[in-house]
Amino acid sequence: MTAKRPWLVAMLLACLSAGILVAAPLDWRLTQAPTAKAIHSMSTSNKSGSELLANNDTPIIPFTIAVPDSDIADLKRRLANTRLPDQIPGTSWEYGTDRAYLGELLDYWQNDFDWRAQEARLNALDQFTTAIDGLPLHFIYQRSANPDAIPLLLVHGWPGSISEFTDIIGPLTDPVAYGGDAADAFHVIAPSLPGFGFSGIPQERGYSPEKIAHVLAALMARLGYEQYALAGGDWGAIINRYHAWNYPDRVIGLHSNMILASAPADETIRNTVTPEEQALRSARLSYMENERAYQQIQGTKPQSLGYGLNDSPAGAAAWIVEKFHGWTDMPQGAEGDLDAHLGKDELLTNISIYWFTQTITSSTRIYFESSKNPVENPIGYIAVPTGAAIFPAEIFITPRAWVEASYNLRHWTVMPEGGHFAALEKPELYLDDVREFFRLLR
Numbered sequence: 001m002t003a004k005r006p007w008l009v010a011m012l013l014a015c016l017s018a019g020i021l022v023a024a025p026l027d028w029r030l031t032q033a034p035t036a037k038a039i040h041s042m043s044t045s046n047k048s049g050s051e052l053l054a055n056n057d058t059p060i061i062p063f064t065i066a067v068p069d070s071d072i073a074d075l076k077r078r079l080a081n082t083r084l085p086d087q088i089p090g091t092s093w094e095y096g097t098d099r100a101y102l103g104e105l106l107d108y109w110q111n112d113f114d115w116r117a118q119e120a121r122l123n124a125l126d127q128f129t130t131a132i133d134g135l136p137l138h139f140i141y142q143r144s145a146n147p148d149a150i151p152l153l154l155v156h157g158w159p160g161s162i163s164e165f166t167d168i169i170g171p172l173t174d175p176v177a178y179g180g181d182a183a184d185a186f187h188v189i190a191p192s193l194p195g196f197g198f199s200g201i202p203q204e205r206g207y208s209p210e211k212i213a214h215v216l217a218a219l220m221a222r223l224g225y226e227q228y229a230l231a232g233g234d235w236g237a238i239i240n241r242y243h244a245w246n247y248p249d250r251v252i253g254l255h256s257n258m259i260l261a262s263a264p265a266d267e268t269i270r271n272t273v274t275p276e277e278q279a280l281r282s283a284r285l286s287y288m289e290n291e292r293a294y295q296q297i298q299g300t301k302p303q304s305l306g307y308g309l310n311d312s313p314a315g316a317a318a319w320i321v322e323k324f325h326g327w328t329d330m331p332q333g334a335e336g337d338l339d340a341h342l343g344k345d346e347l348l349t350n351i352s353i354y355w356f357t358q359t360i361t362s363s364t365r366i367y368f369e370s371s372k373n374p375v376e377n378p379i380g381y382i383a384v385p386t387g388a389a390i391f392p393a394e395i396f397i398t399p400r401a402w403v404e405a406s407y408n409l410r411h412w413t414v415m416p417e418g419g420h421f422a423a424l425e426k427p428e429l430y431l432d433d434v435r436e437f438f439r440l441l442r
Helices: 006-018 069-080 099-111 115-123 162-173 209-222 235-246 275-288 293-300 302-311 313-326 344-357 360-372 400-406 427-439
Strands: 127-132 135-142 150-155 186-191 228-232 251-256 382-390 407-414
Touching: 069 099, 069 313, 069 344, 099 313, 099 344, 115 162, 115 344, 127 209, 135 162, 135 209, 150 209, 150 235, 150 427, 162 186, 162 344, 162 427, 186 209, 209 235, 209 360, 228 235, 235 251, 235 382, 251 407, 251 427, 293 302, 293 360, 302 313, 302 360, 313 344, 313 360, 344 360, 382 400, 382 427, 400 407, 407 427
Parallel strands: 150 186, 150 228, 228 251, 251 382, 382 407
Antiparallel strands: 127 135, 135 186
8 A cells, every 4th residue: 555545544554553353154144234334354264265265364444435635636736737639620539538528527527526525425335444465455345234135246347446336236235225125135345456446556466367356255255255146347257257266165146247258169159159149249349459459558568558647637537438438338439428328427436536546557457467477277167157247338249158158157138238337337227137147046
């Protein structure tokens, strides 16, 4: 943790000194309704799959987001001094982030966006920190009053954050309050990935998706859960796949809105692709041919990129919002209106988390670590019951037959609309699918 995030450093030191630690029951069907700030921890000597599960007894500390006023003032000064580049007349997003849209977004960020209101909204959720293998890990831990609620590890990706889930955590933990069925309740655990948001920035190499899966398994063990569910997209889907592969006895079900699988070796299965799947897959592959440059630079030279993004809020906003525009289910030319799908407050809350925590550079390193670190335990067939939600504007489309050859597929939904940021863009469709899948496993 760097000294440039003093609110987090101070809280960690104070709470570690206080030694806050409460034991948790082992069974995932918790027998008592939680208090408003229920905290759970456990110690285990089980080294199966990961040594991170051993000596797993670091305190769990209540956390409140509190960005200093000076950081907000600094942001506004930088925004006021923004120097935008030129743009060829008559173009919109084809060269990258559209200048007219970005100008509106930056003006809103400087003059109208209320970080304190968004901070309060996030702080209405129960948040904690702990340390896994010496690295601070921040997470939302929102408990349901239903003792039979399933613990659900909800994992974000890049350039997302925990803010993607703010609209769905309430319906997941308290479905009755949102017109749903009490039997669909979950306890939600939503971590900030290492190097992202309010978690610590790794000071060593190797935080690949495989390693992060071990970190999150250690977190769930520390919370006292012997069994739990997984859900997520983007890097969250990739991390969860490693998690399910390495800890099949712990994971009761895996839900993915970006399901990935390689082409099967069996030629018959490999060719079992419907015309509809082939058309959609081909369309997305063609589209992504012009969308991969960010992967190359973040996978090879993230530090060089980071100097600009960490110093300029305009640069960070342009880099991040381009992906929200390009991966949302909407027209991609001048006729596309991102505001009609994702509001500026939603976008800027996510961007502000990267800005205030100075994690834009460390977050991009996940691409480098993924490409440079060999997999220790290569993934085979995922025996964990799996559910897939296929949104038409997802950046990768995998045919069902390929998924069935790689996963214990129990649930498959082809969505009528929606893109990459499913929980944010189409929360009702996403919620319905998560609930429907896990009903099969309750």
